[in-house]
Amino acid sequence: xxxxxxxxxxxxxxxxxxxxxxxxxxxxxxxxxxxxxxxxxxxxxxxxxxxxxxxxxxxxxxxxxxxxxxxxxxxxxxxxxxxxxxxxxxxxxxxxxxxxxxxxxxxxxxxxxxxxxxxxxxxxxxxxxxxxxxxxxxxxxxxxxxxxxxxxxxxxxxxxxxxxxxxxxxxxxxxxxxxxxxxxxxxxxxxxxxxxxxxxxxxxxxxxxxxxxxxxxxxxxxxxxxxxxxxxxxxxxxxxxxxxxxxxxxxxxxxxxxxxxxxxxxxxxxxxxxxxxxxxxxxxxxxxxxxxxxxxxxxxxxxxxxxxxxxxxxxxxxxxxxxxxxxxxxxxxxxxxxxxxxxxxxxxxxxxxxxxxxxxxxxxxxxx
Amino acid sequence: xxxxxxxxxxxxxxxxxxxxxxxxxxxxxxxxxxxxxxxxxxxxxxxxxxxxxxxxxxxxxxxxxxxxxxxxxxxxxxxxxxxxxxxxxxxxxxxxxxxxxxxxxxxxxxxxxxxxxxxxxxxxxxxxxxxxxxxxxxxxxxxxxxxxxxxxxxxxxxxxxxxxxxxxxxxxxxxxxxxxxxxxxxxxxxxxxxxxxxxxxxxxxxxxxxxxxxxxxxxxxxxxxxxxxxxxxxxxxxxxxxxxxxxxxxxxxxxxxxxxxxxxxxxxxxxxxxxxxxxxxxxxxxxxxxxxxxxxxxxxxxxxxxxxxxxxxxxxxxxxxxxxxxxxxxxxxxxxxxxxxxxxxxxxxxxxxxxxxxxxxxxxxxxx
Numbered sequence: 001x002x003x004x005x006x007x008x009x010x011x012x013x014x015x016x017x018x019x020x021x022x023x024x025x026x027x028x029x030x031x032x033x034x035x036x037x038x039x040x041x042x043x044x045x046x047x048x049x050x051x052x053x054x055x056x057x058x059x060x061x062x063x064x065x066x067x068x069x070x071x072x073x074x075x076x077x078x079x080x081x082x083x084x085x086x087x088x089x090x091x092x093x094x095x096x097x098x099x100x101x102x103x104x105x106x107x108x109x110x111x112x113x114x115x116x117x118x119x120x121x122x123x124x125x126x127x128x129x130x131x132x133x134x135x136x137x138x139x140x141x142x143x144x145x146x147x148x149x150x151x152x153x154x155x156x157x158x159x160x161x162x163x164x165x166x167x168x169x170x171x172x173x174x175x176x177x178x179x180x181x182x183x184x185x186x187x188x189x190x191x192x193x194x195x196x197x198x199x200x201x202x203x204x205x206x207x208x209x210x211x212x213x214x215x216x217x218x219x220x221x222x223x224x225x226x227x228x229x230x231x232x233x234x235x236x237x238x239x240x241x242x243x244x245x246x247x248x249x250x251x252x253x254x255x256x257x258x259x260x261x262x263x264x265x266x267x268x269x270x271x272x273x274x275x276x277x278x279x280x281x282x283x284x285x286x287x288x289x290x291x292x293x294x295x296x297x298x299x300x301x302x303x304x305x306x307x308x309x310x311x312x313x314x315x316x317x318x319x320x321x322x323x324x325x326x327x328x329x330x331x332x333x334x335x336x337x338x339x340x341x342x343x344x345x346x347x348x349x350x351x352x353x354x355x356x357x358x359x360x361x362x363x364x365x366x367x368x
Numbered sequence: 369x370x371x372x373x374x375x376x377x378x379x380x381x382x383x384x385x386x387x388x389x390x391x392x393x394x395x396x397x398x399x400x401x402x403x404x405x406x407x408x409x410x411x412x413x414x415x416x417x418x419x420x421x422x423x424x425x426x427x428x429x430x431x432x433x434x435x436x437x438x439x440x441x442x443x444x445x446x447x448x449x450x451x452x453x454x455x456x457x458x459x460x461x462x463x464x465x466x467x468x469x470x471x472x473x474x475x476x477x478x479x480x481x482x483x484x485x486x487x488x489x490x491x492x493x494x495x496x497x498x499x500x501x502x503x504x505x506x507x508x509x510x511x512x513x514x515x516x517x518x519x520x521x522x523x524x525x526x527x528x529x530x531x532x533x534x535x536x537x538x539x540x541x542x543x544x545x546x547x548x549x550x551x552x553x554x555x556x557x558x559x560x561x562x563x564x565x566x567x568x569x570x571x572x573x574x575x576x577x578x579x580x581x582x583x584x585x586x587x588x589x590x591x592x593x594x595x596x597x598x599x600x601x602x603x604x605x606x607x608x609x610x611x612x613x614x615x616x617x618x619x620x621x622x623x624x625x626x627x628x629x630x631x632x633x634x635x636x637x638x639x640x641x642x643x644x645x646x647x648x649x650x651x652x653x654x655x656x657x658x659x660x661x662x663x664x665x666x667x668x669x670x671x672x673x674x675x676x677x678x679x680x681x682x683x684x685x686x687x688x689x690x691x692x693x694x695x696x697x698x699x700x701x702x703x704x705x706x707x708x709x710x711x712x713x714x715x716x717x718x719x720x721x722x723x724x725x726x727x728x729x730x731x732x733x734x735x736x
Contacts, residue, residue, distance in 0.1 A: 187644065268626055272558075
């Protein structure tokens with residue numbers, strides 16, 4: 001198992017012991033999304049470790065169902081067919097998946113491939129008339145993200161980004177507290193996102209496929225977190241890059257970047273993105289009336305946290321289960337999640353990533 | 369009571385309930401300083417709130433004794449005389465304290481006045497042939513600090529800076545762990561130092577007297593902390609200043625500064641200094657083998673913390689009691705504290721503060 005998977009999985013185990021929490025009542029308690037309505041029939045594109053995780057999580061969904069696969073590996077397709085009862089007619093490869101347009105059994109495709117492939121694949125899905133769910137980061141820069149938004153609009157399909165934290169109960173509770181003014185004027189957000197990445201030959205360390213290093217993969221959690229925690233959009237960024245292992249982290253693959261963001265209210269964020277440190281995955285926010293700290297803050301396992309009012313006690317639910325049911329509600333009921341998960345939301349993060357890379361390279365404060 | 373005092377005091381109360389810990393055995397358990405030897409006879413210059421705290425803490429000292437005062441307020445002198453049994457001949461004001469050179473009852477003067485006065489007062493003490501203990505920051509810039517170091521050398525007296533954390537048992541234990549390699553290669557330090565300052569008319573918000581705002585007063589804890597936690601000297605700094613209240617925080621008085629430091633090993637530090645946020649006072653460090661988090665990390669009350677090995681359990685002892693006994697051991701026994709508290713140590717912090725102010729002003733990475 002890769003170090004990355006171990007990191008994100010390490011405290012997921014307990015969720016398995018809580019099957020009763022997945023009742024419809026509990027399932028939507030946090031996100032208040034309706035559990036009534038059509039089922040979203042989904043094909044997963046990319047049957048790697050995260051695709052597998054999503055497929056497993058979808059088995060507990062009430063509103064979303066795994067019905068198809070797109071993969072370049074026939075043996076994987078066979079395995080998934082047998083495991084999830086997927087009919088032959090819903091199986092595609094990367095050459096022929098445009099034919100999905102004629103398949104009424106598939107409503108949406110969840111693109112879970114390397115970042116550098118997202119844009120072209122998502123646009124092909126859109127052109128096939130299917131809703132696009134794209135894993136974060138949506139592409140490798142804001143330009144790509146905007147092309148995806150435009151293509152989905154033109155094709156009249158939804159584009160949703162895999163921001164699973166926007167459905168996570170403790171995260172949702174904290175965002176509600178902030179909206180209700182429980183923290184007073186929010187002033188500071190700190191996000192530390194990172195882990196020590198293993199296998200140097202994985203696609204995440206290949207610029208062509210990943211578009212960048214830690215920032216694209218894990219730093220984006222601190223960027224997106226700063227925005228949903230503070231409830232503002234940054235107006236400037238500064239960044240400092242450190243590379244201790246240029247053999248492993250080649251040109252264009254960031255190892256460690258510290259970055260700061262300034263917000264219109266005067267609030268500031270101080271963040272760390274790294275592929276070379278452990279014991280991170282921490283959010284902290286302080287305001288004039290209170291604080292919140294979360295650690296882990298974005299891992300797959302139970303989020304833990306406390307505020308000035310006490311511990312966050314919302315029960316853990318598998319993030320991807322909530323996300324996929326939530327996305328069905330967005331697509332079929334027009335439900336608005338507490339923080340958007342649409343393409344425009346994705347582009348906002350990509351613009352910030354572009355600015356961080358520029359700031360790290362030039363040493364300049366980059367205005368947004 | 370000022371907000372500042374409340375902040376630093378808020379969890380000190382428990383220490384009062386632990387008088388038995390102040391046995392000589394426990395007292396030096398952490399710092400391993402000898403408890404045998406001459407008593408350091410100290411005059412305190414500046415009878416404000418922190419001077420009062422030091423005087424109270426010294427009542428539990430084994431190796432240091434409060435014997436004199438220097439103040440511009442006769443009523444304060446009277447009060448201290450009666451409270452601490454200080455003879456008339458050991459009382460001075462700011463005009464006549466050079467005469468202390470003829471007073472064999474006083475070995476050292478602890479300068480606890482506004483920062484902008486430290487340099488001249490410390491040099492006068494040195495010229496009077498007495499050891500100088502100067503509260504941090506030692507002056508308002510590195511130039512002043514160096515002048516103080518030079519003057520004390522020329523006068524053949526010791527110059528020690530009030531770095532109480534260098535004697536604090538949990539802090540000392542963490543530094544030992546780092547030296548023993550328990551954290552592996554240290555990679556990242558995060559320091560968050562700040563509180564919401566009260567009275568806008570206090571000297572700490574007067575550039576002439578303070579030399580700066582939050583950085584001089586509280587940000588210095590993150591600077592010094594980064595150095596003693598990581599065990600390296602920074603080679604570059606970057607900084608971003610934010611001012612939301614220019615009425616209260618006038619020209620030259622920093623409200624909020626985020627700053628980053630890079631170290632020769634590739635380790636990085638990400639810090640926050642502020643007079644406009646609460647719920648801070650946090651240190652975090654991660655290395656290849658483990659981590660430590662401390663919160664509070666530098667307040668007067670019990671430091672709390674944990675590492676990958678578990679909670680830090682060293683008993684709380686009043687920092688200033690340990691500091692003053694420890695300084696007696698340094699002066700009379702030549703004991704080396706785990707991290708220096710001498711003038712050169714102070715100058716290192718002042719050079720970094722100078723560089724942070726420059727980086728914040730110019731936006732440039734400033735090399736050290």
